[in-house]
Amino acid sequence: MEGVKLLSRTEEQDVEVSREDQAKINQFSKLTTNLEILQAKYDEVSKEKQYLEDLELELELLDEDTKLDYKIGDAFVLLSHEEAMQRIEQEKEAAQETTDSLNKEIETVASTLDSLKSELYKKFGNSINLDKD
Numbered sequence: 001m002e003g004v005k006l007l008s009r010t011e012e013q014d015v016e017v018s019r020e021d022q023a024k025i026n027q028f029s030k031l032t033t034n035l036e037i038l039q040a041k042y043d044e045v046s047k048e049k050q051y052l053e054d055l056e057l058e059l060e061l062l063d064e065d066t067k068l069d070y071k072i073g074d075a076f077v078l079l080s081h082e083e084a085m086q087r088i089e090q091e092k093e094a095a096q097e098t099t100d101s102l103n104k105e106i107e108t109v110a111s112t113l114d115s116l117k118s119e120l121y122k123k124f125g126n127s128i129n130l131d132k133d
């Protein structure tokens with residue numbers, strides 16, 4: 001049983017779990033899962049944004065008369081250097097907006113989790129473990 005810590009007799013507490021308490025515990029669990037998903041999306045979009053920035057730096061080294069194959073969906077289209085740079089800039093801006101939005105959502109969820117954790121630990125003390133191992 002990895003990650004499970006049994007309480008000693010001195011640590012155990014008899015605390016009755018009300019329906020409201022159980023709802024808070026369930027909400028905490030759902031929000032924890034949601035937070036993990038949001039953080040994974042944030043990391044993915046941040047990585048994509050970094051790739052776009054790297055690509056932009058590489059394209060700046062090319063001759064401006066160069067035509068580039070640019071992938072749109074499943075197809076490649078031939079774009080001028082300027083058009084490709086404009087598209088990359090638009091994609092970077094969209095990625096930045098997405099990361100900003102995800103960051104705000106992560107902060108909101110984390111704040112709610114902290115509040116719930118505080119309430120639950122106040123009531124249940126050592127009888128509940130809400131921290132990741």
